[in-house]
Amino acid sequence: MGWPGIVVLGLAIGFAGWLLHPQRRAAGPAGRALVLAIVAALAGAALAKAAGRATGLFYDGELLEWPVCTAVAFVFVVVSMALRARR
Secondary structure (H helix, E strand, O other): HHHHHHHHHHHHHHHHHHHHOOEEEEEEEHHHHHHHHHHHHHHHHOOOOOHHHHHHOOOOOOOHHHHHHHHHHHHHHHHHHHHHHHO
């Protein structure tokens, strides 16, 4: 998975995380919360990819890259949406 795959994964995880988050209505206007969720997912997936390659956990195209990037992106979305809903 190259960087275009990370972008597609981040967009999908950000939208799904925003849509399925239980505190979505408490997070404020839909436009800002959706953008925050997508940016958080993109940042999480990119950070996981960079960290995995830097530590040697995986390389481009390995099977372990997908679940690690997906899990970290979901965690970033959940944390960002929860912090936004607490305001």
